[in-house]
Amino acid sequence: MKQIKPETNKTKKTLKLKTTLFAFIFLISFNIFSQNTYVFLGSYNRDKAAESIQVYQLDTNGNLTKVTSAKDMINPSYLTLSPNGKYLYACTDTRVPNGGSVSSFEFNPENKTLTFLNKQSSGGENPVYLSVHKNGKWLVNGNYNEGSVSVHPLLENGKIDSLAQHFQYSDGSVNKERQTKAHVHSTVFSPQNDYLFMPDLGADKIRCYRFDETQKQPLKETKVPFTKTDLEAGPRHFTFHPNQKFGYCIEEMSGSISVYKYDSGTLKQIQRINTHPDTITSGFESSDIHVSPDGKFLYASNRGKENNIAIFSINKKGLLKNIGYQSTLGNHPRVFALDESGKFLIATNVNSGNVVVFARNPKTGLLTKVGNEVKMENVTCVQIKNI
Template sequence: MLVIVAGVKLCAQNTYVFLGSFNHDKETEGIYVYELDTVKGKLSKVTSLRGVLNPSFLTLSQDGKYVFACTESKTKNAGSVSSFRFDPEKKSLTFISSQKTGGENPVYLTAHKNGNWLINGNYTEGSVSVYPISENGVIQPRIQSFQFSEGSVNPDRQDRGHIHSTVFSPDFKYVFLPDLGADKIWGYQFETDKKEPLTEAEKPFTPTSLGSGPRHFTFHPNGKYAYCIEEMGGAVSVYQYDNGKLEPLQRINTHSDQFKDNFESSDVHISPDGHYLYASNRGNENNIAIFSISDDGTLKTVGYQSTKGKHPRTFTIDSSGKFLIVAHPVSGTAVVFKRNAETGLLKKIGRKLKLNGVSTVQIRKY
C-alpha cells in the first residue's frame, strides 16, 4: 500500500499475523494470514492456504519473504518441512517446496538469519535435520541428521530422546536443542561456510532437572541470559550464556500455588525491551505466567493471565512489544492481548478468532 503526502510516496506499514493449525485434512485450510489492527487489536483475514497437512508450527525468514512450516503426519517417516512465499503487496501466500524430515512429528523449525539454512526438530524420533535453502526459498534435501536416543526418569514420557525445539544463539554461531526425553539441552556449533554446518559444541549438553522435560528456549535481547521452559516440571530455568555455554542461575515455577501437579508448560518469550518474560501453561491452568527480569537475568513472579481459551500451545509478541497473541488448538481460538510495557500485565482486546485446531502464531510488520 502506498500513501502520498505532499507528492512524496510513503510505504504504509501493515502488521500481519501468520497462523498454522492441526487441520487433519489437507483439503481444508491449514495456514492463515490475518492483518492486525494495531489500535483495536482486531484480526482481519487476508488469505489462507489448503493442500498442506497439519502445519503445526510456523517460522518466518529474517527478511519476511518466506514462511516455513513443519507438518506433523502421525505416520512413520512422513513428516515434512515446507516453504511458502508471502507477498505483502498482493497479500498472497504461495507454496514453493517441501522436503521430508525423516520423522513423523516435526514440531519446531528455525531459519538462519542469512536465509541459507533451516533446522527442524522431530519430536517422536528425537532427531534434528538441517536443510540448505536456495535464494528463491526452495528447501533442498537435508544434508545432516542427528539422532538422540537417550531417555530419562519418566518411562511413559521419556523412553527416548524427544527434541522439542531448535534455537540459534543470538550470534547464530550455536544451536541449542532442548530434549524433553533426555532432560538435556544439547549444544552444537553452527558454521555457515561448511557443507555440513553442525558440529558438537565444546560443551555438548547442559543437564536439566530430572523429569523436567525441557521444551522451548529463548535468549534475552542482551544476549547474556537464556531461558528454558520445562513442560513436565512446570518451571523456567534461567542460564547465564557465554559463547556456546550455559550456566544455571535459577529455576522458578510457572504455575501458581493452586496447581500442584499435572504440569503442561509450553512456550516462553521475552518482551522486546527485555523487561518481562512470559510462559504459557496448558492443562488445568490455561494461563500465561508473567515474570519481571532483573538486571542479573533472574525472574520474579508478577502474576498470571488467563488466555481465554483451552491449551495455549504457542504464543508470540510483536516487535513493538504492544501485542501478545495466543494460539489454542483445543478450543480452536486465537486471542489478542494488549501488553502494558510498564507493569508487564496483559489485557484481552478485540474478539476471539475462531480457527479449528490453530496451534502456532507469528507476527511481522511489513
C-alpha cells in the same frame, strides 16, 4: 546596508545536526508507516480441504483482518518466517505415522497470496519446531518422536534444498512413560546465530552444536555438547534475553523455568522457578516462552489445568519474579507470540480453536484483551512479522 556575516563552523555543524536529525526522524516514520504487521497461524487441520494456514493483518488497535490462506497439506503445526518475511516455512505432516516434512511458501502481501513452493522430508517423524538462520540460507528442524535434528539449505527462491545434515539421539531419562528415548522439542539459534540449542524433553538435556554457516554441513561438535537439566523436567522451548547474557528454558513436565547465564555456547543455571502457583502440584503442561523486546518481562504459557500466560519481571541479573497470570480465554495455549514492538501478545488455543490478542502494558508487563477474536479449528501456532 546590513552586512550578512559569513557562515561559521558552529553554524555549519548546527545545520548539519538538524538535517541529520530530520532525516533520522523521517526514516523512522517512513519505516513505521510503510510496514504492515501480519499474523501467520498454523493448525492440526487433519484435512487437506481445510485452510490449514491462515494469514491476518494486525492493526494498531489489535484487530485481525484475514488476508489469505493455504490448503492441501496436513498438520502445519509449527511455522517460522525468513528474516525478510518473504517466505514462510512449516512443519508439515506432523503426527502422521511414518510421516514428517518441512514445507516452504512465498508470501506476497501486495497480491494477498500465500503460494506453496516445495517440501522436503523432515528427517524424522513428527517435526515440531523449525528455525531459519539470520542469513536466510539455512533451515533447522527438530523431530519429536525419534529425537533428531535436521538441517536443510535454503535456495534464493525460498525453496528448501535436500537434507544436508541429520543427527539422531537415543538416550532418554528417568520417567518410564514419557522419557524412554530422546524427544527434541525445539531448535533455537544463539543471539549471534553461531550456536544451536535443542531442548530434549526425553533426555532432560539442552543439546548444543556450534553452527558454521560457511560450511556445507554447518553443525559442528562443541566442547559442551549438552547442559543437563533437572530430572523429569522435560525441557521444551528456549529463548534468549535481548541483552544476549541470559537464556530461559521452559520445562513441560515439571512446570518450571530454568534461567541460565549464557556465554559463547555455554549455559550455567542461576535460577529455577515455577510457572504456576504453588497450590497446583500436577498437570502443568508448560509450553511456550518469550521475553519482551525491552527485556523487562518474560511470558510463559501453561496448558493442562490452567490455560494461562504466567508473567514474570526480569531484574538486571536476569532473575525472574512472578507478577501475575492472564487467562488465554481458551483451552490448551500451545504457542503464543509477541509482536516486534512488544505492544501485543497473541495466544493460540488448540482445543477451543480460538486466537486471542492481548495488549501489553510496557510499564507493568500485564495483559489486557483487545481487538477481535479469531476462530480456527485446532490452531497450534502463531508467528508475527512486520513486512
